[in-house]
Amino acid sequence: MLKHPLMRRVLLLMTIGLGWPQSSVMGAEPRTHWAFLPLDQVTVPEVKTADRVRGEIDRFILQRLEEKGLTLSAEATRTAFVRRVFFDLTGLPPSPEETQSYVLDNSPQADEALLNRLLESPHFGERWGRHWLDNAGYVDVQGLDNDAAIISNTENKWLYRDYVISALNRDLPFDRFLLEQLAGDECIDWRNVDQYTDETQRLLVATGFLRNSADDTSANELNRRDVHHQILERTHEVVANNLLGLTLQCCKCHDHKYEPIPQTDYYRWQAFFQPAFNPDKWLQPAARQLPNVSAAEKKRIEAHNSERDQQIAAVRSQIAATKLPYEQRLKELKLSQLPEPIRADTLAAVQAPANQRNEIQKYLASKFEESLKVKPEEVTAILSEDDKHQITERESQIATYAGQKRTFQHWQAVYDAGPVTPTLVLNRGDPLLPGQEVSPGMLSVLENHLANNPADLVAVGDSSGRRRALAKWLTNPESAAGSLVIRVRVNRIWQQLFGRGIVSTTDNFGVTGAQPTHPELLEWLGRAFVADGERLKPFLKRIMSSSTYRQSSVRNDEHSQQVDPDNRLLWKQRVRRLESEAVRDSLLAVSGKLDRSVGGVPVPVEPRPDGSFVVKKEGLATPTSAFRRTVYLLSRRNYHPTLLNVFDQPNLATNCSERSISAVVLQSLTMLNDAFVLEQADAFGDRVLKNGDARDVRIASAFELAFSRQPTTNEAEWCAAAMNREVEFHRQTNPACTDVEAENRAMIRICHTLLNTSEFLVIP
């Protein structure tokens, strides 16, 4: 009876005694828009098809399906399921051995064991870290990244990437994860400690979360007040977009036209971040980066180094003293070679400062200055054996002292840049038109005693404590703000596993956003996430153990198709194309070239004159660095390796909450002809050739590697036929080509063809 999700919610609210909700969508008070309310306590529905229920999630999904006379599709095959789970948890396909061991495991715990194993894989953090890095807008570069050839790689920015990967691998609770990223610097008094610890590093590096807005103020002409404001604005707009699923940009200049967000809210939100990115006390990028040693340690290092410098200077002057008599002797010798009458005048001329020489002196200097100069090698040549020995010893002493000097690096962190200055509402968003002062505060539509308690706004050491207070408010799951943060988060997790969020507008939870397809499920998932300690791993396990996730994506059912053509109700799992990173990583996994090492400095990429971008081949950290996982490639805003670019790697002018998926012809051209793809195809072919001598064994091996399954009879025949034609071609056109060579070439081409299939590109 109540078909519209909103109407269902109305019923729900009425039955639990909250009365008729005055949703803004219905033209009334915006505060009752579903997303702006605290997480609801919902009842798990009863369903008819109880045999398909593995957990509560299935009940919510089945209830909506049953209302429409629909059902879940059949269980996915085990080979499809293992592939799906591998991609979803690690971003990599399973190896034939891994597939085999799961498929042959008949125990009832096989699924759980598989999930557990993959959740503990170091590749889990790489996969889910990449999703979060998208949301945060992480890049390795500092500025807008306008020019292909200019790469402004920022020192140690990648430590934040590794922080995220490690946090996910450690399954850091989400509230803690947010606190560290928003205000790690306000969790400890790092300014006054004697030594930094690993914890100091982790907490300061975590704030790299807020260092992704393009900052070109290192160029003096862009080091201007309006640009400072822009950087501050982009920083906090991205946070709002990422965590609250709201677009604040619109209310910078005026009250939001579509959302219940007044202009003052924009500046109240800005006030949390202004002390760190303060246009009144702007720090250019070089000044903003933090030494990776404590202030006390830095002083000690400087004292230590200055001591060494003094020692070096002392030894240098000893060397100079030893050399001095030799230099004198040479000078006199050279002077004596000049005609006697001009000796004194020439000496006076070269000794006079160049700008004070008279005409004659200028002439003499130009004529003889060069020949009177004593060259270091001339001195060395006439040193006595003793002196020579002594100098050599002293030089090695200098080298020793220099080697004892200590250095330090920098981190890209966020911290308050001095005492707080007032945050002013800017008329029309113009820094030249400042208006009333505002204090930091939650968006008014989310404001309540839990998420705007002024008592929380207390200084931490030399820091205003504003971001710490914000983190506290945003991570309180009982508050409206905290509830929204959780909804946005669980919706994005759902989106990753099903290709579409319960709210399809993953970064618009406002009144103009899409209505959830399963409003109660979203509330329930939010509470389940909290119940799981806001830990991602048990939460993922919950979803991935459901029949809803486990069901097949293959289902050609006219009735379901007619009732729900867009499969919004999940009568089958959605087949999803791999993201750009997973395409490249899969190519490397299948070719056997993948370097699985974790973490570290980014692998450099470079532009080519033909307009392509590739991973650099020279000067790499290790010979296999070029084959590392894509998350470790240098991350730019606008210029991605061609392979990634054609597969929709997003431009990170700000951040990305949902990858767009396209099927354009450049993808086909790249998979057919790109040098990197061909290289992987060759390696894949070589691998297959080593896996057996018989053609059918090789074809089977190629399918196992590429698709985690055996070829069908048809497929095996088609491949064999294509190989026969190619072998015949080689025989006809190149008599020098042996039968074995022809067979091998044909096999390698089969491998390349498999990489070009649609099946290779999708999660089944």
Add this chain to the structure above:
Amino acid sequence: MIAMSRREMLQTSALGFGSLALAALAQQSSARATETVGQRDHRRRTHFAPRAKAVIMLVQNGGPSHMDLFDPKPELTRRAGQTMAVETFQAGNTDKLMACPLEFRRYGQCGTEISTLLPHLGGAADDFCLVRSMYSEHNNHTEGLVMLNTGKIFPGRPALGSWVSYGLGSENENLPAYLVLRDSEGYNTSGTLLWQNGWLPALHRGTEIATSGTPVLNLQPATPVPDRLRRNQLDLLSQLNRQHQQQYPLDTDLEARISNYELAARMQLATGELLNLSNETAETQRMYGLDQPESAGYGTRCLMARRLIENGVRFVQVFPPVKPQFQPWDAHSNTKTENEAICRRCDQPSGALIQDLKQRGLLDSTIVIWSGEFGRLPVSQNGLGRDHNRNAFSTILAGGGFRAGEVYGATDEVGYRSVVNRVSVPDLHATLLHQLGMDHNKLTYPHHGNDETLTDSRVTDARVVREILA
């Protein structure tokens, strides 16, 4: 309603693209999926009869000096040396007005005054409308260029060409609707940022076409594959993909992927023919300055643009040379010598393109835009140069139903600000879409829960500048 599969749609195309477009329109309601996939999107989103069907955008990046090239200011010469407070960008500015060191003359029957450095462009004065009252929003090149191309100063929004591709699709089955011709030696300022599809589907991204070598990246492998083997491979691929696709018969993405492999093969042939300039007469080649080393590069791109338009491409963007300066019109130190140098490279091909299109009867249906991202200041910088000025610049609009032989709008006496009949970049975009048959408020794309438009007129107040339409 059951969405029609891409294959079925292509089968209906035997009746021509018109019916295909209708079929597509009929199923518009069903589909985010069909919205984001496929190499071809033939849906026409025109709202009224178009005056033009294609656009060539000659991007003149760097900030051409309007008061030295298009907008004579006798008062600036008279008041040279006097002080004036202006908003500057870089260091090295004085507050002293600097006279134009270059000559102007009247061109054509209309008598429009343009620099003597631009005889070829000036020679087409009777065929274009010169807008002297443009203004932009930012004094930095990137922001200015991003605005000129997307309507806003911050990156991430779709380019004008992407919107045109989205609105009109392509008339050529073998080529994308939006092509970009840049100097093979490198990118101009902001590079690929200027032809991004933003949140529009990726098939609307500008595709770079090289004027020599392999025209499209990865069109061929480094080591050629014999045709028979490639055909053999594609046949097997098609068998495998069709079998896979049978499991997902309604997935238009998979369907598009299959047809893309056929398109890839056709593209190889089509671009090869297109890029072969040898069937252009020597006279045509000379006309575009292909016989002179200074103008040959940009001239080739202008000539190529005409060939692409002839072949049904919707939107071609042409970029000027990147050497010695990747923002060639950026005359900070000597407005005279720097403009002399770049005009030698860019004037003849730009003028030739307009003339050539006219001779071939293509100018009526093709819009040619010649524009930089902003203008320059009336005060001197670094001695004899001029700094950036977002408050005023000039833009040329030829063909496609724009008034010919006209000047529209004016700057103040010294060229610092546009003051009469001011035209914003969103106004320009609204007008261009209008000439292509589209209402800028109705050409929308859903994003973040909003129906986004190119011009965002609710905020920018963009309007169609009807006064410059014939």
